[in-house]
Amino acid sequence: MSLIKRTCFLIILVLTVFISAFNAFADDKKHVLILNSYHQGYKWTDDLTQGIVGRMTAKRNDLKFYVEYMGTKWVFEKQYFDKLQDIYKTKFKNIKFDAIVATDNDAFDFIRKYRNETFGEVPVIFCGVNWLRIEDLKGQTLYTGVNEDADIAANLDLMLKLHPNVKNIYVVIDLTTTGQIVHQKIKEMIPRYSHRLKFHILDDLEIQQIFKTVSALNDDCLVLHTVFQKDKAGNFVEYNDFANMLSKSSSVPVYGLWDFNLGFGILGGMLTSGHAQGSSAGALTLRILNGEVADSIPVIMESPNKYMFDFVQMDRFGIKNSQLPTGSIIINKPPSFYAVNKGLVWGLFAGVLMLTISIVILMINTHRRTLAEEAFHNSEKRYSTLVDNLALGIFRNDGLPEGKFLQANPAMVKMFGFESTADFLSISVDTLYQNPDERSAILEEVATRGFVKDKEVLMKKKDGEPVWVSINSNAKFDNAGRLVWIDGLFEDITNKKQLELQLQQSQKMEAIGTLAGGVAHDFNNILTAIIGYGNLLKMKFGTNEAVMNYVTPMLSASEKATQLTKSLLAFSRKQTISLKKSNLNDIVDGMSKLLLRVIGDDIQLNLNIYEDKLIVEADSGQLEQVLLNLVT
Secondary structure (H helix, E strand, C coil), rough: HHHHHHHHHHHHHHHHHHHHHHHHHHHCCCCEEEECCCCCCHHHHHHHHHHHHHHHHCCCCCEEEEEEEEECCCCCCHHHHHHHHHHHHHHHCCCCCEEEEHHHHHHHHHHHHHHHHCCCCCCEEEEEEEEEHHHCCCCCCCEEEEEECCCCHHHHHHHHHHHCCCCEEEECCCCHHHHHHHHHHHHHHHHHHCCCCEEECCCCCCHHHHHHHHHHHCCCCEEEECCCCECCCCCCCCHHHHHHHHHCCCCEEEEEEEHECCCCEECEEEECHHHHHHHHHHHHHHHCCCCCCHHHHHCECCCEEEEEHHHHHHHHHCCCCCCCCCCCCCCCHHHHHHHHHHHHHHHHHHHHCCHHHHHHHHHHHHHHHHHHHHHHHHHHHHHHHHHHHCCCEEEEECCCCEEEEEEEEEHHHEEEEEEEEHHHHCHHHHHHEEHHHHHHHHHHHHHCCEEEEEEEEEEEECCCCCCEEEEEEEEECCCCCCCEEEEEEECCCHHHHHHHHHHHHHHHHHHHHHHHHHHHHHHHHHHHHHHHHHHHHHHHCCHHHHHHHHHHHHHHHHHHHHHHHHHHHHHHHCCCCCEEEEHHHHHHHHHHHHHHHHHHCCCCCCCCCCCCCCCEHHHEEHHHHHHHHCCC
């Protein structure tokens, strides 16, 4: 019997230890109460709750949440709070909370008044409390949290920046707890903007009266939607329905303070984010659950607000992205072309994976062919643009003896003086050649060598005007070696040819001038001797008539030869300047023989000498040079 008793006792002991361990494990979770001021489905409240839970569950898996909704958007009298206190005291009498997260002002006020007698002295973390004052925590213990500071000034400054002509601000606000706080903050702002703005507070109207008021606003007005869910007559409306109807009724942009209205009609603003508030509160709660004392954690006074805007409303009222503050968040923005097609590609790819191997291959090939066709069309378009904009003439002809142009770019058409491509393609190729035999020679060279390179040909325009071109072309042959067509480039080198001719003429004249200068100097030396000895004979035999009959013609001929050398020196530009009175008629007449020799037999020279003397003081050689330059 003693053995049986000992065995039973051992079994009972093991079971007791197991049950104790199980209970200890079951109670090891951390209990967190999330007490929301408003109702479930209210986006602000849902964002707060998601921010809290999301931040905490990402770090710990031993948490149990109790989420309560006070519904104070519908009712918020003191008697209601007293009844809630009795309900929570009864409902949670057997649960010891490790932390309480209170969202928004009504829950915060409730906890401050009823915490100790309802839940005990549990650490409290608050968020969404509008414009918290540190004195609000006076006398309270184990409190920390996140201040919700809707930046009204930042929004008013933004509205003035985006709409510099605005003069009136219509503020839409209700009479709830939050509404009354916002109302007071607006009143505090009015003196700051009294020199620029006139404020109209719409808090004592029914819903339809509000819509009627904003529908009649002028261009110098804007609407600031704060909080509104219950009108003067007690009519309740969901936040998103009201924001949507307000925006549709308003003839001017509607700005806001909270992000739960974004996407439901407001244009945007410096918005307070429910999710950011909740996430910050969740981080503080984790610190307390990890052992920190709530009173030792400073309240986060700087509200995590952000500039946020709705692209649909921006487009409606002509607000551009460039006008917004740097770093602004824009919702409902149309996706880029790449983003749209990227999703389509990945969607198609996911669908294709569910099909058979053969269909996958078919789809991939089809996709590749589409890309190739797009690439081809894009390449063809780029090539066409390049060809059309080139200054060189580009052509394709059929390569026949008379021939037709099959294609030609605008530069080719313009080069030959045609007004349209159609007119140019209607002519025969050989009609553009000054010498049709050259066309035959080029065709023969292309057929033999397959190309022609830098071939300079004299051609003619539509009106017969000559035009020099440089031809580069290549032949296309079929498999049988027959010429199919000729592609090529025409470059207008008329100006180049004219410059070459001028250069050749200039070089020719320079060579002649150099030769003339050398001959003139040598001839001058001979004439000097002839004239010298002739004068000596004249001095010695001047009285001898028989001798003078020979000497006088010799000296006269020598003087004429001297004039000729002067003309040659003028032509070679080697005569020194000598100013003296000269008769222009004599200079022109004296240059006539030289000019006839210079210009050649194919040009006629006519002299029209003035009847009277034209006496000027000048260097006759320089004048002769001028005449020579003009004539040549």
